[in-house]
Amino acid sequence: MNKSLYNFTQDKLQKHRQGGRIKNTALATKLYSEHNFGHLDLSKSHLSFSLDDILALSKRIQKILNVDIRHDAYPEQQSRNINASNNRNEKINSLPVSKDFILINSLSDIKVNQTSLQLSPLTSLGIYVKADDILSIEHKAIVFVENLAVMASLSTLNLTSIHEELVDALWVYRGDIKKQQSTSTAYQFFRRFNHHQRICFSDVDPKGIEIALTSQADYWLTIKNIEDFKQVVERLEGSEEEWFKQGASIQFLQNKYIKAHSQLQHKPTWQPIFSVTSSLQKTLKQEHIITHNMALTLLEL
Structure with a gap:
């Protein structure tokens, strides 16, 4: 029941x-x-x-x-x-087996708990580990990733302009979580290591920007050139549907911008990208970024 x-x-x-x-x-x-x-x-x-x-x-x-x-x-x-221990059916009202585990990867060795773990030479998503078992991270930066496809494609990301900062980062998959939820084990893990440089890599759409802003990241890893966004989204076939499902995220960002403007703060770093996505009513997923070899940059949040 x-x-x-x-x-x-x-x-x-x-x-x-x-x-x-x-x-x-x-x-x-x-x-x-x-x-x-x-x-x-x-x-x-x-x-x-x-x-x-x-x-x-x-x-x-x-x-x-x-x-x-x-x-x-x-x-x-x-x-x-x-x-x-006391029920024949161990699955009744049980937590998912994966609840306490997170998926991590790196472009170099994974360095946690004062130990360096070599990754498989084969293409992989990384390794699943129990989050609470990680007591220390010997990477300067932690990257929080929205989509699973990225975890198997780290080596194909166009990080030319910021390679040194991310080649030795620890990448953490956000996990398959319900819409609007931000309390998963991966989120808790990411927020726990607040003495590291924390970076969020998400889709170029209102929801992706919202994820970056609410993840407690210091930087948003995103496209370097807005013109690249325009060129790619205009070439993509099929109708745009995702934009029109993100009304709550659009309102969230509009409110954030209005608040910043009313307090005479500098224009948010994400505002130019949000403006172009709004004017075109188009979204760009991380899979598009990888496939079209789009250059990436870091925007301070």
């Missing part, structure tokens, strides 16, 4: 402690079909249940989640190893 169904069921049981009748919603149907709870009337418009139904369901959930659904909060997720 997932958290939304658990909370829905608990609410109904607390309102009808001896049994009752509730409207047949999508969650009520799920409760009935997946947990054999109660009885649907002939019109299937209402779900009725008795005290015996409540007790049977409570006993079943107690065995699965080790809580009493009638009054206990939904249990916090645990690792599969912890679940396996």
Whole structure:
């Protein structure tokens, strides 16, 4: 039973402690079909249940989640190893196995915990490591990467003008996280090492700029020449759809610019790029940057 169904069921049981009748919603149907709870009337418009139904369901959930659904909060997720200590199904309400791990890579050896780790000579995404096991980083810079494709293509990035600063950097993949979420293990890892030069490499679009600004990076790694952006996006085939899905990020950046202007601050370094993406209503992904060998630079945030 997932958290939304658990909370829905608990609410109904607390309102009808001896049994009752509730409207047949999508969650009520799920409760009935997946947990054999109660009885649907002939019109299937209402779900009725008795005290015996409540007790049977409570006993079943107690065995699965080790809580009493009638009054206990939904249990916090645990690792599969912890679940396996007392539950036949170790996957129930478990954290993803990858939750505590991050993907790291480098153009040179990976230097952490006073140790240098040689990478495979084969093309790879890097190595997965448990974030908490890394106590020190012997790289001057850490680069936070938005898209996975970059991790396997570090050697193809056009870093000519800033090569010395990034050839020895540690690159960290942001991870596959939900939209607007910025609390993943990779984010926490990136923010933890605040004595290093922190750089964010993201897409050239409103969301990418927002990621850079909210990641707590010191610099944004992005395209060096705005004219290159114009030339590439105009050559790309297909309709632009991504720009029109980023209304929240566009508003976020507009508000940031207005605030800076009202406080008589210097124009943000990212503003020229945001302006051209806005005027063209086009986005440029990191995969485009790699494929078209676009020169990169660092903008202070």
